[in-house]
Amino acid sequence: MTTDFVTPARRVAVAVCLVWGLVVGALVVRTWIRAEDALAAQEGRSVAASFGPDFQPTRLPVRTPVAAGRVANVVRTMERQIGPAANRIAESERTLSLGRLWSRYVSVPVKDADEWDVVGAVVLRADWWRGVAIPLAVVLATLLVAATLGRRGVVRASEDVSTPPYFLVADAIATLTVGTTGALVLASRRLTEAAAILPPPSAQVRFDPLSLPMPGTRTLGVLLLGWCFAAACALFLCAWMASPRRSVAERRESATAWSFLAPSGVHLLVFTLGPLLFTAWLSLHPWDLLETSRPFIGLTNYRELLSDPQFWNALRNTALYTLYVPVTMVLALGAAMLLNQPLRGMRVLRAMVFLPTVVSYVAIAMVWQWIYHADYGLLNYLIRLVGGTGVDWLGNPATALVALMIVSAWVQLGYQMIVYLAGLQGIPETLLEAARLDGANAWHRFTQVTWPLLRPVSLYLLVTGIIWSFQVFALVYVMTEGGPARSTDVLVFQIYQQAWEFRRLGYASALSWVLFAILLGLTLLQWRLLNRKVEYAG
Amino acid sequence: MATVRLQQLTRKFPDGSVALAGLTLDIKHGEFLVLVGPSGCGKTTALRLIAGLDAPTSGRIVVGEEDVTDLPPGSRDVAMVFQNYALYPHFTVAENIAFPLKMRRVPAGEQQRQVREVAETLGIGELLARKPAQLSGGQRQRVALARALVRQPAVFLFDEPLSNLDAQVRASTRAELVRLHRQLGATMIFVTHDQVEAMSMAQRMAVLNKGRLEQCAAPLEVYRTPATRFTAQFVGSPSINTFDGTIEGKGSRQLFVGAVQVPVTAPPGSGTLAVRPEHLHIVPPGDGTFPVRVALVEPLGAECIVHALLGDNTEVRVRVPGLPTVATGDTVHLRIDHEAALVFDAEGRLEGRGRRP
Ligand SMILES: Nc1ncnc2c1ncn2[C@@H]1O[C@H](COP(=O)(O)OP(=O)(O)O)[C@@H](O)[C@H]1O
Numbered sequence: 062m063t064t065d066f067v068t069p070a071r072r073v074a075v076a077v078c079l080v081w082g083l084v085v086g087a088l089v090v091r092t093w094i095r096a097e098d099a100l101a102a103q104e105g106r107s108v109a110a111s112f113g114p115d116f117q118p119t120r121l122p123v124r125t126p127v128a129a130g131r132v133a134n135v136v137r138t139m140e141r142q143i144g145p146a147a148n149r150i151a152e153s154e155r156t157l158s159l160g161r162l163w164s165r166y167v168s169v170p171v172k173d174a175d176e177w178d179v180v181g182a183v184v185l186r187a188d189w190w191r192g193v194a195i196p197l198a199v200v201l202a203t204l205l206v207a208a209t210l211g212r213r214g215v216v217r218a219s220e221d222v223s224t225p226p227y228f229l230v231a232d233a234i235a236t237l238t239v240g241t242t243g244a245l246v247l248a249s250r251r252l253t254e255a256a257a258i259l260p261p262p263s264a265q266v267r268f269d270p271l272s273l274p275m276p277g278t279r280t281l282g283v284l285l286l287g288w289c290f291a292a293a294c295a296l297f298l299c300a301w302m303a304s305p306r307r308s309v310a311e312r313r314e315s316a317t318a319w320s321f322l323a324p325s326g327v328h329l330l331v332f333t334l335g336p337l338l339f340t341a342w343l344s345l346h347p348w349d350l351l352e353t354s355r356p357f358i359g360l361t362n363y364r365e366l367l368s369d370p371q372f373w374n375a376l377r378n379t380a381l382y383t384l385y386v387p388v389t390m391v392l393a394l395g396a397a398m399l400l401n402q403p404l405r406g407m408r409v410l411r412a413m414v415f416l417p418t419v420v421s422y423v424a425i426a427m428v429w430q431w432i433y434h435a436d437y438g439l440l441n442y443l444i445r446l447v448g449g450t451g452v453d454w455l456g457n458p459a460t461a462l463v464a465l466m467i468v469s470a471w472v473q474l475g476y477q478m479i480v481y482l483a484g485l486q487g488i489p490e491t492l493l494e495a496a497r498l499d500g501a502n503a504w505h506r507f508t509q510v511t512w513p514l515l516r517p518v519s520l521y522l523l524v525t526g527i528i529w530s531f532q533v534f535a536l537v538y539v540m541t542e543g544g545p546a547r548s549t550d551v552l553v554f555q556i557y558q559q560a561w562e563f564r565r566l567g568y569a570s571a572l573s574w575v576l577f578a579i580l581l582g583l584t585l586l587q588w589r590l591l592n593r594k595v596e597y598a599g
Numbered sequence: 600m601a602t603v604r605l606q607q608l609t610r611k612f613p614d615g616s617v618a619l620a621g622l623t624l625d626i627k628h629g630e631f632l633v634l635v636g637p638s639g640c641g642k643t644t645a646l647r648l649i650a651g652l653d654a655p656t657s658g659r660i661v662v663g664e665e666d667v668t669d670l671p672p673g674s675r676d677v678a679m680v681f682q683n684y685a686l687y688p689h690f691t692v693a694e695n696i697a698f699p700l701k702m703r704r705v706p707a708g709e710q711q712r713q714v715r716e717v718a719e720t721l722g723i724g725e726l727l728a729r730k731p732a733q734l735s736g737g738q739r740q741r742v743a744l745a746r747a748l749v750r751q752p753a754v755f756l757f758d759e760p761l762s763n764l765d766a767q768v769r770a771s772t773r774a775e776l777v778r779l780h781r782q783l784g785a786t787m788i789f790v791t792h793d794q795v796e797a798m799s800m801a802q803r804m805a806v807l808n809k810g811r812l813e814q815c816a817a818p819l820e821v822y823r824t825p826a827t828r829f830t831a832q833f834v835g836s837p838s839i840n841t842f843d844g845t846i847e848g849k850g851s852r853q854l855f856v857g858a859v860q861v862p863v864t865a866p867p868g869s870g871t872l873a874v875r876p877e878h879l880h881i882v883p884p885g886d887g888t889f890p891v892r893v894a895l896v897e898p899l900g901a902e903c904i905v906h907a908l909l910g911d912n913t914e915v916r917v918r919v920p921g922l923p924t925v926a927t928g929d930t931v932h933l934r935i936d937h938e939a940a941l942v943f944d945a946e947g948r949l950e951g952r953g954r955r956p
C-alpha cells in the first residue's frame with residue numbers, strides 16, 4: 062500500500078524528465094546526422110582533390126571508397142556522375158548537396174584543369190544504417206532498462222489504484238532521459254571528431270562542419286515523430302511487461318502466440334502496410350519509374366484527378382457495374398431456395414452452380430469472349446437460330462458493360478447461392494413449422510420469417526459484392542481493355558493504365574487512394590450494419 | 600366438441616424406422632392428456648401428425664367431427680408450443696403473439712386488444728416491446744404459450760415445453776398450466792418424457808413405447824395397475840423391483856418361485872414378479888422374510904432409499920420412511936406386501952397379483 066508514491070516533487074520530476082527526454086531525443090538525431098554529413102562532405106572533397114588537375118573522367122574509379130581509409134568506421138558507397146550527367150547537378154549543388162533523410166548524399170563537383178568547367182562529380186552516399194546503428198543501439202539498451210524499471214514501478218503502484226498511469230513508468234521515463242542524454246553526448250563527440258580528425262583537403266577550403274546545411278523542418282518533423290514512436294514503444298513495452306497477468310506460463314504462452322503471429326505480421330507489414338504507405342507517399346509525387354528525382358508536389362495529383370473526365374467516366378462505369386450485385390442476389394436466393402430441397406442429386410446440382418466461382422477469371426473471360434464473339438460467338442449463333450440479328454456484344458459501347466455484368470453475375474451466382482444456402486440452413490426448421498401452424502402460407506412464410514432472418518446474409522452479400530465489384534479488373538483487361546469508347550473503363554483498370562502504360566505512378570497512386578477511400582467507407586458501412594445482429598435464440 | 604381421435608396412426612420414415620405403429624387413442628373434450636414415454640418412442644411424431652406438420656403413413660386423425668388427416672396445419676384448429684419455443688427472433692414479443700392473428704387478417708386494433716389481454720393473463724404485459732433474445736427461458740415459454748392462446752384453438756399441443764426450464768420455474772409453470780387448463784377448459788395434449796411431470800399433471804396419461812400405446816388411464820391407475828411390465832418399470836421412482844421366475848402349483852398353493860417366493864394368483868408358467876419399493880419393509884427376521892445385504896443408502900430427508908443385494912446379487916430398492924436406520928454392509932431382513940405384488944407373463948402383460956398366504 063504505497064499511497065505516498067505520488068508526491069508533488071515526483072510529479073514535477075516526471076514532467077521535467079518527459080520534456081527533457083523529448084527535446085534531447087530530437088537533438089540527438091539532428092546532431093548525429095549533421096556529423097555524418099560533415100564526414101561525407103569531407104571525404105567527397107578529399108576524393109575530388111585526389112584526382113588532381115590531369116584528371117581523366119573515363120578513368121574515374123567507380124565504387125572505390127578512396128577516402129574511406131582515412132576515417133575509421135566510415136565506409137560509403139561512391140558513385141560517379143561524369144560527362145553530361147554532371148550538368149544535371151544544380152548550380153547550388155555544385156559544391157555540396159544533401160538529399161533527404163534516408164537518401165542522404167554528398168556530391169562534390171570534379172572540375173577540369175582550369176577549375177572552370179564541371180566535368181563530373183563524386184557522389185557519396187552514406188550507408189544510413191551506419192549513421193543510425195550506434196544511436197539505435199543506445200536507444201534499444203535504454204528501452205530495455207526503461208522497461209525493466211517501468212515494470213518495477215507498476216508493480217510497486219499496482220495496489221494503489223489512484224496512481225496516475227504515467228507514474229507507473231516514471232522510472233522508465235527517467236531512464237529514457239538519461240539514455241538519450243548519453244546519446245547526445247556521443248553524437249556531439251562524433252561531430253567534434255569529424256571537424257578535428259580530418260585535415261582540410263586544401264588550404265583554400267576552410268572546413269567547418271557546423272556550416273553545413275541542416276535537414277529541413279519536414280525532416281525534423283519526421284525525426285520528432287520517430288522519437289515519439291520510440292517513446293510509445295517504450296511505454297507499451299513497460300505496460301506489457303508490467304500487466305498483472307504475467308506469470309511465467311502466461312508469458313511463455315504469449316511469446317508462443319507472438320511467434321506464431323510473427324510470420325503473418327511480417328508479411329502484413331512488408332506486403333500490405335509497406336506498399337500502402339509507399340503509394341500514399343507516391344501519390345504526393347510524380348514518378349515515371351526512371352527518373353530518380355521525385356519532387357514533392359502536394360495534392361496536385363488529386364486535384365488533377367478530380368478534374369479529369371476519364372476518372373469520372375471510370376467511376377460512373379464502376380458504379381453502374383455494381384448493379385449486377387443485387388440482380389445476382391435475387392437469382393442466387395431463388396436458386397438457393399430451389400436447391401435447398403432434400404432431394405437426390407441436389408449436391409451435384411449445387412456443385413455445378415458453384416463451379417464458376419472457383420475457375421480463374423482469365424479463363425472465364427476467354428470463354429465468354431468467344432460466347433460474345435460477333436461472328437462466331439455462341440450467343441449470336443443462338444440469336445440467329447431464332448431469326449434475330451447478332452450484336453457485337455463487346456464491340457458496342459451500348460452493350461459492352463452489360464455483357465461484362467452478365468459474366469460477373471454468372472460467376473458470382475454460385476458463391477452467393479452457397480452463402481444463401483448456409484443462411485437458409487441456419488434458420489431453425491421449427492420457426493417455419495410454427496409459422497405454418499400460425500396459418501402462414503408459403504409466401505408469408507418467406508416474407509415474414511425467411512427473408513427477415515436472411516437479412517444479415519443479404520447485407521453481407523450486398524456489401525462484399527459491391528466491394529468486390531469496385532475491384533473488377535481481370536474481366537475488363539482480358540475482354541475489352543476498357544473499350545469500346547471507354548465504355549467499360551473502370552477504376553482499377555484506370556489505375557493499371559496510368560501506372561504501367563502511361564508510367565504515371567504518382568497519379569496512379571492517387572487513384573488507388575481514392576479507390577481505397579471508397580472501399581474503406583463501404584467496409585465501415587458494412588460493419589455498422591452487420592453489427593446489428595439477429596439473434597437466433599428463440 | 601374438441602375431441603381428438605387417433606385411429607391406427609402409423610408413421611414410417613424413408614430410412615425404415617417406424618416412429619408410430621398403429622396408435623389408437625381417444626381424447627375427450629376438455630381433457631388434459633399427457634403422452635409419456637422414453638426418448639425416441641414417437642411422442643413428438645404423434646404431436647406433429649396431429650398438428651399437421653407431418654403426414655401419417657396410414658391411419659386417420661379426427662378432431663371433433665371432422666377428419667383433418669389431409670388438412671394443412673393452418674386449417675386445423677390446433678396450436679402447438681414447441682420445446683425450443685420457436686419464437687420469431689426478429690419480431691418483438693407483441694408481434695410474435697400477434698402473428699397468428701395477422702395471418703388470419705384480424706384488424707390491427709383487434710389484434711392489439713387481444714394481444715394485450717392474453718399478455719396480461721400470462722403476466723408478460725411489460726415485455727411486449729422486447730425481442731425474444733432479451734427474455735429469460737421462463738418468459739420465452741410464456742410468450743410461446745401466449746402465441747398459442749391468442750388463437751383460442753380447440754386443441755393445444757405441448758411438446759416437452761418444460762424441459763428447457765430450470766427446476767424451480769418448471770414446478771411453478773407446471774402448476775400454472777394446470778390452472779390455465781381448468782380456466783380455459785380446452786383440450787390439451789402434453790408430451791413429456793418425465794413420468795413425474797406426467798403423473799402430477801395428467802388427467803389421463805398415455806404411455807408410449809416404441810411407437811405403441813402401452814396403457815392409457817388415470818395416473819394412479821397406471822401406477823397401481825400397470826397393464827404391462829414396461830409401464831410398471833417406466834412409472835414410479837425409484838423404479839419397481841422385478842424378479843424373474845416361474846409360477847408353480849395350483850389354486851391356493853400357487854406360488855411364484857424365483858429369487859423370492861410369493862403366493863400369487865396367476866396362470867402357471869414363467870413370469871415376472873414386480874414389487875414397488877414402498878411395498879418392501881425392513882423387519883426382524885421371521886416367517887416369510889428374506890435376508891439382504893445393504894449396498895447403498897440414499898437419505899432424502901422424509902424418507903430414504905435403500906439399495907440392497909439378494910444372495911444371487913439381484914438388486915432391490917426399498918423405500919424406508921424417515922431417517923436411515925441401516926448402514927452400508929448391514930444384513931437386514933425384508934418382507935413383501937404380498938397383495939401389492941404384480942405378476943407379468945413372459946410377454947410382459949399383467950396376468951395376476953400376489954395374495955395373502
Ligand atoms: N425425420 C425422421 N427421419 C427418420 N427417423 C425419424 C425422423 N423423425 C423421427 N424419427 C425416428 O422416429 C422415432 C420417434 O421419434 P420422436 O417422435 O422424435 O421421439 P420422441 O418420443 O423422443 O419425441 C425415433 O426413433 C426417431 O429416430
Ligand SMILES: [Mg+2]
Pocket residue numbers: 642643644
Ligand atoms: Mg421429442
